[in-house]
Amino acid sequence: MSDVAIKADDLSKLYKIGERQQYRMLRETFYAFLKKVYRPELKKENSDFIWALKDVSFEIKQGEIVGIIGKNGAGKSTLLKILSRITPPTEGSAVLNGRVSSLLEIGIGFHPELTGRENIYLNGAILGMKKNEIKAKFDEIVDFAEIEKFIDTPIKYYSSGMYVRLAFAVAAHLNSEILLVDEVLAVGDIEFQKKCIGKMEKVAHEGNTILIVSHNMSNIKALCDKAILLEQGKIKIMGDVNTVINTYMSSYEPDKCKRIIMDDDYVSGEKQIKVKYVYLVNSALNRFSVYWLTPIDIMMEIEVYESINDVSFGVGIKTLDDIWVYFVHQDDNTGGRWHFNKGRYNISVRLKNNLKPGIYRLAIGAHHKHYLKNIFHIESIVLEILDYSPDGQIPKIYNPGITIGEAIWEEPERII
Amino acid sequence: MRTIIKPSRGISLPDFSELWEYRDLFYFLVLRDIKVRYKQTVLGGLWAIIQPFFTMVVFSLFFGKLAKVPSDGIPYPIFSYAALVPWTFFAQGLTNSSNSLVGSANLITKVYFPRIIIPLSSVVSGIIDFFIAFAVLIGIMFFYNIYPTINIVWLPLLLLLAFITSLGVGMWLSALNVEFRDVRYVVPFLIQIWLFATPIAYPSSLLPEPWRTIYGINPMVGVVEGFRWALLGTTTAPGPIIIVSSLVTLIILFTGIIYFNRMERTFADVV
Numbered sequence: 001m002s003d004v005a006i007k008a009d010d011l012s013k014l015y016k017i018g019e020r021q022q023y024r025m026l027r028e029t030f031y032a033f034l035k036k037v038y039r040p041e042l043k044k045e046n047s048d049f050i051w052a053l054k055d056v057s058f059e060i061k062q063g064e065i066v067g068i069i070g071k072n073g074a075g076k077s078t079l080l081k082i083l084s085r086i087t088p089p090t091e092g093s094a095v096l097n098g099r100v101s102s103l104l105e106i107g108i109g110f111h112p113e114l115t116g117r118e119n120i121y122l123n124g125a126i127l128g129m130k131k132n133e134i135k136a137k138f139d140e141i142v143d144f145a146e147i148e149k150f151i152d153t154p155i156k157y158y159s160s161g162m163y164v165r166l167a168f169a170v171a172a173h174l175n176s177e178i179l180l181v182d183e184v185l186a187v188g189d190i191e192f193q194k195k196c197i198g199k200m201e202k203v204a205h206e207g208n209t210i211l212i213v214s215h216n217m218s219n220i221k222a223l224c225d226k227a228i229l230l231e232q233g234k235i236k237i238m239g240d241v242n243t244v245i246n247t248y249m250s251s252y253e254p255d256k257c258k259r260i261i262m263d264d265d266y267v268s269g270e271k272q273i274k275v276k277y278v279y280l281v282n283s284a285l286n287r288f289s290v291y292w293l294t295p296i297d298i299m300m301e302i303e304v305y306e307s308i309n310d311v312s313f314g315v316g317i318k319t320l321d322d323i324w325v326y327f328v329h330q331d332d333n334t335g336g337r338w339h340f341n342k343g344r345y346n347i348s349v350r351l352k353n354n355l356k357p358g359i360y361r362l363a364i365g366a367h368h369k370h371y372l373k374n375i376f377h378i379e380s381i382v383l384e385i386l387d388y389s390p391d392g393q394i395p396k397i398y399n400p401g402i403t404i405g406e407a408i409w410e411e412p413e414r415i416i
Numbered sequence: 417m418r419t420i421i422k423p424s425r426g427i428s429l430p431d432f433s434e435l436w437e438y439r440d441l442f443y444f445l446v447l448r449d450i451k452v453r454y455k456q457t458v459l460g461g462l463w464a465i466i467q468p469f470f471t472m473v474v475f476s477l478f479f480g481k482l483a484k485v486p487s488d489g490i491p492y493p494i495f496s497y498a499a500l501v502p503w504t505f506f507a508q509g510l511t512n513s514s515n516s517l518v519g520s521a522n523l524i525t526k527v528y529f530p531r532i533i534i535p536l537s538s539v540v541s542g543i544i545d546f547f548i549a550f551a552v553l554i555g556i557m558f559f560y561n562i563y564p565t566i567n568i569v570w571l572p573l574l575l576l577l578a579f580i581t582s583l584g585v586g587m588w589l590s591a592l593n594v595e596f597r598d599v600r601y602v603v604p605f606l607i608q609i610w611l612f613a614t615p616i617a618y619p620s621s622l623l624p625e626p627w628r629t630i631y632g633i634n635p636m637v638g639v640v641e642g643f644r645w646a647l648l649g650t651t652t653a654p655g656p657i658i659i660v661s662s663l664v665t666l667i668i669l670f671t672g673i674i675y676f677n678r679m680e681r682t683f684a685d686v687v
Contacts, residue, residue: 085528087684093422125444
């Protein structure tokens with residue numbers, strides 16, 4: 001028994017549909033009460049319940065790193081929340097042997113007005129560290145985050161990169177025997193991600209147990225020995241990480257088109273043409289994401305308010321650090337601009353995709369005459385390049401660069 | 417260390433040893449609240465004085481000068497200000513703690529800790545404001561040549577009474593606020609009514625016994641009359657009132673803890 005770190009017995013969690021993450025107003029409760037009193041026959045029309053997790057049992061030994069995978073809504077986060085004691089199970093029980101830390105988000109409780117130093121202490125305490133522990137590790141944390149110079153600056157002046165590094169640095173120095181991690185590796189630049197993964201591997205080698213939820217199959221593959229696949233709240237398969245990932249990939253449904261409704265707030269420009277919707281025609285996982293090395297098929301539905309000539313459309317990709325990967329115009333090579341009459345149009349474009357897996361921003365825009373005037377410009381669409389494809393190929397994301405390099409090598413030819 | 421997770425049902429008391437384990441978190445949350453308050457506002461600590469002070473000025477003008485409300489033989493400004501200092505501490509604590517859980521939703525849904533720390537720290541962080549306003553009170557007393565009586569030794573206990581009342585009601589309201597969001601509209605209204613139901617602008621000596629003692633059912637009556645008695649030497653012996661107030665406060669605190677503890681489990685699902 002002593003070498004078991006986590007033991008779950010029939011963990012189940014029931015949510016009322018519609019009630020999940022929703023508060024009520026007194027007024028509604030009051031009406032519901034009146035309804036019950038005056039129309040008792042309505043009593044039974046109670047809302048439906050859903051098992052977010054049903055009879056989940058498993059055992060994890062000390063020092064094991066286990067990945068939890070599954071589609072959105074499969075119960076991954078619910079499981080982690082129960083094990084983290086954020087929400088109680090409806091049925092079943094679990095025992096965790098050892099000091100537990102959960103990392104469902106990094107930088108929890110960070111306050112923009114406080115300095116880096118103050119936030120390290122606050123965030124550390126929120127994650128369950130003691131004051132002296134934080135003190136002892138303080139220099140190490142600052143060092144890891146690479147923010148020595150700004151440690152006494154309020155973090156509202158930090159760049160997003162610094163912010164993420166600081167947040168991760170605190171989390172990486174948690175001293176716990178059981179670590180529950182949810183999708184937090186998906187932040188920061190690749191270099192820093194590598195550093196974090198390295199740190200986690202080190203933590204694991206010290207005999208700590210890690211349970212990690214991720215959509216990132218290559219991280220799961222790199223870190224974990226075992227994995228659990230959840231499907232509709234139940235364990236579908238548990239065991240060797242490769243077997244589980246393969247089962248998961250082969251269970252994918254055909255992809256669906258994903259639509260984003262454009263909110264005017266994120267659009268700049270003169271707006272003689274308005275973008276109603278942006279579709280990712282070949283989206284994967286029912287998110288705004290595509291598999292790696294798969295062309296990105298974008299369609300935008302636009303409304304033209306008045307006839308307009310000499311319009312050039314453009315699309316581009318930016319990294320989260322605001323670096324342009326590229327931007328192309330429809331008339332770059334042909335020089336042919338478009339003109340529109342009043343009405344609605346669909347504009348379709350296919351982008352070749354050799355981006356490395358990760359999160360990018362999709363930019364679309366329309367320009368008028370020599371690019372001097374923006375008709376509209378949007379950079380707020382988040383596009384994810386997934387790090388696996390339905391055929392199970394996983395890219396080497398640890399090569400440097402933004403794109404996946406392509407090179408054709410020939411066998412060595414002996415010359416002397 | 418071993419953690420057992422199981423469905424929680426029924427009524428239970430909080431785990432006090434666990435609460436002690438999380439004392440550092442409590443400390444840093446209080447520190448955060450205090451630092452942020454003084455960093456974010458232009459006037460910083462002055463707010464601690466402005467609010468009770470100007471309320472006192474308005475009360476003195478309308479109730480003291482115009483309506484000629486009696487003030488137990490004490491100059492009216494000092495009479496009302498001595499009551500406004502603990503009142504402001506109570507009202508601030510109540511406002512902050514009522515909104516504290518909803519305001520900390522990102523913490524509650526992402527990490528475990530005894531939730532009671534949140535309303536607790538938001539009441540405690542008002543203590544600095546109290547001390548600032550209290551220093552001004554002492555200053556005004558000297559200005560009027562009034563010196564504290566020996567009964568000032570009871571002041572910490574009276575402050576504790578205000579603190580527990582604020583916490584007890586705050587726990588009820590913060591937990592209710594998670595479930596029913598319209599509670600937040602009720603709080604300012606409640607505080608306003610409560611202000612006039614407490615002898616701040618007028619003395620409780622307006623009431624004959626036994627009504628005066630029964631008046632102590634409002635715990636802030638005990639606090640306010642206690643403060644005046646300990647500092648200004650008012651002749652109304654507040655003993656019986658304070659006893660009644662303390663009993664009521666303990667009931668509020670105890671039921672508040674039970675209710676909070678019961679609702680605590682669902683916070684993360686609802687907030």
